[in-house]
Amino acid sequence: MLHLSSIRKIFQGVAYRRQMFRMFDRHAQRPNPWENDASALYAGEWFEIGAVDHDYMLEILPPLWMRGNMFAMREFLTDSVTCVFFALTIDGQLRHFHSYCDLFDKGSPERMRNAIVDRESRPLKAMTRTERLDHIWSVTHDDYRGYAGERWPEHARGERTISVYGGSRGTTLKLLDDLTDEEISAKLPVHLRTLPDAIAA
Incomplete structure (x- = not known):
């Protein structure tokens, strides 16, 4: 969980x-x-x-x-x-x-x-990976996000999931924390994609 x-x-x-x-x-x-x-x-x-x-x-x-x-x-x-x-x-x-x-x-x-x-107060606008994932989760419609249930391995149950478009493979369900950098970039609004990475405090 x-x-x-x-x-x-x-x-x-x-x-x-x-x-x-x-x-x-x-x-x-x-x-x-x-x-x-x-x-x-x-x-x-x-x-x-x-x-x-x-x-x-x-x-x-x-x-x-x-x-x-x-x-x-x-x-x-x-x-x-x-x-x-x-x-x-x-x-x-x-x-x-x-x-x-x-x-x-x-x-x-x-x-x-x-x-x-x-x-x-930080002079440079930046986002941590966690902030990027949380922003994606916040703006994704309920129909395309959820929580890992019984069909997932036990260690993943209760973790956040999100629908990811995989091109010719269609749409798949993936753990939010497992999104690649490319998948994160694709799901962020254009104006947030180029923000530098921030070091988590």
Whole structure:
């Protein structure tokens, strides 16, 4: 089964509202969704949103709490994971972000804020391999992504899968983590294909 839980950027660019709502639950197809605690799948995910959508989310319900440049949603995705939104000035520009933080971990919102500022303050635009894969997963329609089930080897079960076009061989299902550099490039939007590789922090 897929286990994540580190802080990670899951979308390159500013997500518009429809994309934002899709990414709120990008693990909805996971196997046995009601039998296992999914906190580690969601905690640590973040992406950029627009100012209007940040304010829209603030007005939906009274927040659980507000602290300076961040607020937490009152409704929890899992027992301890909820949305935390940020309005951060980075390099003199006010920008807005959505994240999932595990509030059982008292310092997680502050660590998330610091990680976002650090990642977005880099002078050179670049993406790690993990960021490329997460972006592909975020923008792929549910019909073309899923999770490895019973017909996969036991060690792969529960891992993310994605449909890959293989030319004359047609479309095949492949583990997301096993995509080649060429397959990753083909699935990325044109403007992201030439970004240099970043070293994971």
